[in-house]
Amino acid sequence: MASDCEPALNQAESRNPTLERYLGALREAKNDSEQFAALLLVTKAVKAGDIDAKTRRRIFDAVGFTFPNRLLTTKEAPDGCPDHVLRALGVALLACFCSDPELASHPQVLNKIPILSTFLTARGDPDDAARRSMIDDTYQCLTAVAGTPRGPRHLIAGGTVSALCQAYLGHGYGFDQALALLVGLLAAAETQCWKEAEPDLLAVLRGLSEDFQKAEDASKFELCQLLPLFLPPTTVPSECLRDLQAGLARILGSKLSSWQRNPALKLAARLAHACGSDWIPAGSSGSKFLALLVNLACVEVRLALEETGTEVKEDVVTACYALMELGIQECTRCEQSLLKEPQKVQLVSIMKEAIGAVIHYLQQVGPEKQKEPFVFASVRILGAWLAEETSSLRKEVCQLLPFLVRYAKTLYEEAEEANDLSQQVATLAISPTTPGPTWPGDALRLLLPGWCHLTVEDGPREILIKEGAPSLLCKYFLQQWELTSPGHDTSVLPDSVEIGLQTCCHIFLNLVVTAPGLIKRDACFTSLMNTLMTSLPSLVQQQGRLLLAANVATLGLLMARLLSTSPALQGTPASRGFFAAAILFLSQSHVARATPGSDQAVLALSPDYEGVWADLQELWFLVPSGLTGARNRRDTSPESACFPSDCTPSPSWCLALIPTPA
Numbered sequence: 243m244a245s246d247c248e249p250a251l252n253q254a255e256s257r258n259p260t261l262e263r264y265l266g267a268l269r270e271a272k273n274d275s276e277q278f279a280a281l282l283l284v285t286k287a288v289k290a291g292d293i294d295a296k297t298r299r300r301i302f303d304a305v306g307f308t309f310p311n312r313l314l315t316t317k318e319a320p321d322g323c324p325d326h327v328l329r330a331l332g333v334a335l336l337a338c339f340c341s342d343p344e345l346a347s348h349p350q351v352l353n354k355i356p357i358l359s360t361f362l363t364a365r366g367d368p369d370d371a372a373r374r375s376m377i378d379d380t381y382q383c384l385t386a387v388a389g390t391p392r393g394p395r396h397l398i399a400g401g402t403v404s405a406l407c408q409a410y411l412g413h414g415y416g417f418d419q420a421l422a423l424l425v426g427l428l429a430a431a432e433t434q435c436w437k438e439a440e441p442d443l444l445a446v447l448r449g450l451s452e453d454f455q456k457a458e459d460a461s462k463f464e465l466c467q468l469l470p471l472f473l474p475p476t477t478v479p480s481e482c483l484r485d486l487q488a489g490l491a492r493i494l495g496s497k498l499s500s501w502q503r504n505p506a507l508k509l510a511a512r513l514a515h516a517c518g519s520d521w522i523p524a525g526s527s528g529s530k531f532l533a534l535l536v537n538l539a540c541v542e543v544r545l546a547l548e549e550t551g552t553e554v555k556e557d558v559v560t561a562c563y564a565l566m567e568l569g570i571q572e573c574t575r576c577e578q579s580l581l582k583e584p585q586k587v588q589l590v591s592i593m594k595e596a597i598g599a600v601i602h603y604l605q606q607v608g609p610e611k612q613k614e615p616f617v618f619a620s621v622r623i624l625g626a627w628l629a630e631e632t633s634s635l636r637k638e639v640c641q642l643l644p645f646l647v648r649y650a651k652t653l654y655e656e657a658e659e660a661n662d663l664s665q666q667v668a669t670l671a672i673s674p675t676t677p678g679p680t681w682p683g684d685a686l687r688l689l690l691p692g693w694c695h696l697t698v699e700d701g702p703r704e705i706l707i708k709e710g711a712p713s714l715l716c717k718y719f720l721q722q723w724e725l726t727s728p729g730h731d732t733s734v735l736p737d738s739v740e741i742g743l744q745t746c747c748h749i750f751l752n753l754v755v756t757a758p759g760l761i762k763r764d765a766c767f768t769s770l771m772n773t774l775m776t777s778l779p780s781l782v783q784q785q786g787r788l789l790l791a792a793n794v795a796t797l798g799l800l801m802a803r804l805l806s807t808s809p810a811l812q813g814t815p816a817s818r819g820f821f822a823a824a825i826l827f828l829s830q831s832h833v834a835r836a837t838p839g840s841d842q843a844v845l846a847l848s849p850d851y852e853g854v855w856a857d858l859q860e861l862w863f864l865v866p867s868g869l870t871g872a873r874n875r876r877d878t879s880p881e882s883a884c885f886p887s888d889c890t891p892s893p894s895w896c897l898a899l900i901p902t903p904a
Contacts, residue, residue: 628692
């Protein structure tokens with residue numbers, strides 16, 4: 243290999259003998275003056291456009307880092323020489339070296355980041371050519387570092403984000419380069435950027451939002467593309483939301499081409515994802531704007547998904563899904579909704595047509611596409627719709643149910659890939675990061691509310707049972723339950739885990755009532771019953787988990803009536819503990835409370851139950867039916883009794899406390 247390189251090197255030397263002579267002088271320089279003079283000769287011998295990687299590396303080998311370091315840090319310049327000229331030469335050398343990716347990540351370059359960052363905000367004559375050249379070279383160095391694998395982390399730690407923000411806000415020379423580099427750093431490491439420089443980034447957001455609100459030219463469309471990157475992972479300042487909504491209202495209220503409208507829809511989707519509807523003002527203007535947003539989103543979805551053979555702009559359509567989800571939330575909100583009833587009726591009709599297009603698209607999805615993020619996003623919006631509306635499009639939904647069960651099962655069985663899909667969806671739809679509520683990482687959780695409604699109806703329930711949905715739900719419930727077991731830190735679990743468990747319980751309750759034969763013959767429900775029995779005793783003792791305890795107690799008691807012959811219910815310690823916990827849950831809901839001015843006590847809700855009674859009372863009233871069934875079985879068939887005979891307090895005492903429902 244050496245023999246191959248040497249002829250090439252000799253050929254290069256023969257092409258430019260002057261350069262080789264000057265490089266030799268540079269290597270043999272004995273002091274800074276000689277090195278400086280030789281370096282000037284090298285720059286004359288090599289044109290910037292002609293220098294290649296090998297020549298650049300040979301210049302670096304001749305100069306090294308010592309000389310540029312002294313140029314950057316020197317505080318005494320020769321008479322008649324401005325001090326920034328020497329620094330400019332040092333930065334120029336670094337910029338030359340940084341064009342080599344290996345040198346851009348060199349420790350001697352990385353430790354210059356704090357110094358380089360200060361040059362971006364240094365004061366001086368804005369018309370000075372040397373100063374402008376130094377700023378350009380500084381941006382070239384920082385951009386090269388940002389392009390290395392660990393470069394963004396080093397830049398953030400070196401204070402570059404704050405310096406870039408100040409450079410942009412100062413609108414001095416090169417401020418457009420500062421904004422471009424900021425965009426790159428936010429895209430690569432948003433969380434770290436906001437952690438290190440939140441006040442400065444918020445100042446930039448305020449400036450961009452104000453510019454967006456005032457813009458009357460094509461720059462407003464460019465800002466639509468930039469602004470999503472500058473929305474913070476925490477609360478967006480109210481003045482920014484005001485400006486962003488006003489700017490979007492003007493854009494979307496105009497007749498636009500797709501390249502102008504799409505960035506605006508994606509910005510609106512990002513705001514909806516981060517802030518819900520809080521960024522939309524109340525009143526007539528806000529309701530009209532929201533209706534316009536949802537209308538445009540539905541039209542875009544139908545155009546993209548109904549026409550076979552056309553290329554789907556997945557990022558735009560997924561952003562429209564987010565806007566449709568906002569519309570669904572507002573249409574189902576009873577109090578303080580932005581929409582009036584006529585608007586809700588109209589939007590539901592429009593969204594129904596868009597959901598029909600989503601169903602049509604999903605019907606065409608083959609096995610090879612099931613792991614694509616856009617399919618996940620499409621299932622998500624369908625799940626949001628089915629959570630609120632299952633009566634319309636019933637035929638189409640029933641036809642799609644087999645696909646949905648298979649899809650949910652596929653992602654459940656490959657949980658790691660499913661979690662990765664949720665991140666890809668967020669990237670696809672909105673931005674390189676995911677502020678606001680996180681997207682669920684499994685398709686099954688998206689479908690649970692809709693399936694809860696569908697299991698009440700004969701036709702959809704039969705399809706779900708035929709496709710194996712109950713068995714899948716049992717496995718899913720047991721897996722999710724493990725996350726709440728004593729060995730896990732439940733304080734860090736998202737609320738969606740417990741909500742998902744509660745919804746699973748509702749589905750199982752529907753099946754207990756409408757398909758009792760399934761509960762008796764499917765072995766998965768025996769495993770589920772065992773988990774309920776072993777879990778309830780500890781669950782009723784945990785603060786803040788009464789709703790889940792109510793679901794588990796009710797489901798367990800009703801299933802016990804169907805599985806009374808199971809060995810696990812024949813007076814085992816687990817069954818005794820379960821029924822004792824059920825009675826404890828029931829009996830602690832009410833307490834005797836003295837009435838002011840009277841010697842008599844009245845039955846009242848206990849303080850722990852008051853806050854959740856509105857959601858809990860229907861389940862609480864179902865519990866006695868399970869206890870009564872257990873008591874009757876004990877009285878009529880002692881051999882198969884599932885209620886412990888020595889349990890205290892007794893079932894009759896507990897049932898005596900139950901008030902008659904109004």
